[in-house]
Amino acid sequence: IQLTQSPSSLSASVGDRVTITCRASQAIGSYLAWYQQTPGKAPKLLIFAASTLQGGVSSRFSGSGSGTDFSLTISSLQPEDFATYFCHQLQSYPVTFGQGTRLEIK
């Protein structure tokens, strides 16, 4: 199952609302997770089951979607949110990841 994220990169300012999309090559129900990765660090789980916020993750992150189309929204960007974001399908093996969306400061 291929995952295609858009955009591949995005420039935004602190306080902006941004949305990243992830499209699956076939329906995956709600079997999707989102991760955040900052330079030199391991990925960090943000959201699973398409819309469930992982414990300890800020409520400014939200996820939605099902089937083939999903989105991650950050409601009000903070400096620590500038990172790369990956979607991940866990509907079936082999699990796959999107190519990533790099979020940069404008």
Next chain:
Amino acid sequence: QVQLVQSGAEVKKSGASVKVSCKASGYPVINYALHWVRQVPGQGLEWMGWMNIGDGDTKYSENLQGRVAFTWDLSANTVYMELSSLKSEDTAIYYCAREGGSWSPDYMDVWGQGTTVNVSS
């Protein structure tokens, strides 16, 4: 505190093997399945495989089938990933990641810090 601590960076020659360890703390490693994921610096995430120590089951990426193997040492609460017949394109950061949830596959809720493997010819 639940965490996964991986072994240090490795430099290997083409054709050699590398074995990366992933030590769990804060929970028994037998209680959760584990994935291995690798990442070429600056690029995306590639799933390598999965292990469930509880029933001894493993799954491997077709791309790596025959070259990768997962093992474990329960007394050390540690799992291992060994990759053989190394090629330059195996140069990457290797991560172990705990599988959360109650079925498989599922999300990866705890990640190791990563182990850099550099393969030179």
